[in-house]
C-alpha cells in the first residue's frame with residue numbers, strides 16, 4: 340500500500356480528529372502542511388477544487404471529508420475499531436452532530452475577541468484580515484453565530500457530553516470511537532488554541548478528564564513530505580481498482596458522465612470529473628491534472644451535492 344499522506348495544518352480541528360485516529364490505530368503517516376486560506380494550488384491540483392482541511396491521499400486516491408477518511412482508516416486498520424458494532428449508528432450520529440452543531444457553537448465561542456487575539460498572536464494585521472475574508476466567503480457572506488448565543492449553546496452541549504461520560508471513560512463505553520474523536524476536536528481548539536477561553540470547560544470536570552485521555556492517544560510519529568513529493572507520488576501511482584457492482588443511482592446520472600460535486604454548505608468549491616463510482620456511501624470522480632496525473636477523488640454522499648457538469 341502507498342503511504343498515507345495527510346494534507347493539513349496544525350491548528351485545524353478537523354485535522355486533529357484524523358491525526359488522533361491515525362495515532363489510535365497506530366498507522367504510519369506522512370504530513371504535508373497546506374495553507375489555512377485560499378489559494379491552495381498544490382492541494383487543489385490533487386482534489387480538483389475541494390479546499391477544506393484535511394484531505395487524505397493514498398497514492399493516486401484522494402479522500403475528501405473526515406467522515407469518509409474515518410471509514411477509509413477503519414477499512415485499512417480494523418483494529419482497534421472506531422465503530423463498535425453495538426453502537427455504530429448512534430456513534431455516527433453523535434459524530435455528525437459534533438462535526439456540525441457542536442463545531443459551529445464551539446468555533447463561534449473560540450473566535451470571540453480574546454480567542455482571536457491568541458490564535459493570531461504575532462500575525463500581521465493583513466494576515467488576520469485575509470483569514471476573516473476567506474472564512475466569510477466560505478460562509479457565503481453569512482455572519483458567524485453571535486458569541487453570546489454560542490456561549491450558552493456550548494455550555495449546554497458540554498453538559499450533555501459530561502452526562503454521556505458518567506460512569507464510563509469514553510462516550511460510548513470503555514474505548515474511544517468515532518464519536519469521541521469528533522466531539523474532541525472542537526473542544527481541543529478551545530483548550531489548546533484559545534486557552535484564555537478554556538475556563539468554560541471547568542464546569543464539566545468529566546469532560547476535562549476525558550480530554551486528557553483523548554490527548555494522550557497522540558498522533559503517532561508522522562513523517563515529513565513536501566507538497567511536490569505528494570504530487571509526484573500521485574503522478575506515479577495508479578488509482579486503486581473500484582468495485583463496479585455497487586452502483587446506486589439517485590440522480591439519474593449514469594457512470595461515465597461528467598459531473599460536479601460540492602459540499603452542501605460552507606466552502607462550496609466544486610470538483611469536476613468523470614463519475615466512475617457511486618456506491619451506497621460515496622462518489623468517486625476520475626480527473627486528470629498536469630501536476631497530479633490521473634487521480635480518483637472520493638467524497639461521501641452525506642454532506643455533498645452531485646450534478647451533471649454543464650456542457
Ligand SMILES: N[C@@H](CCC(=O)N[C@@H](CS)C(=O)NCC(=O)O)C(=O)O
Pocket residue numbers: 350351352353354374375376377390391392393403404405406438642
Ligand atoms: N465536513 C468537513 C469539514 C472540514 C472543515 O470545515 N475544515 C476546516 C478546517 S478545521 C476548513 O476546511 N477550513 C477552511 C480551510 O482549511 O481552508 C470534514 O469533515 O472534513
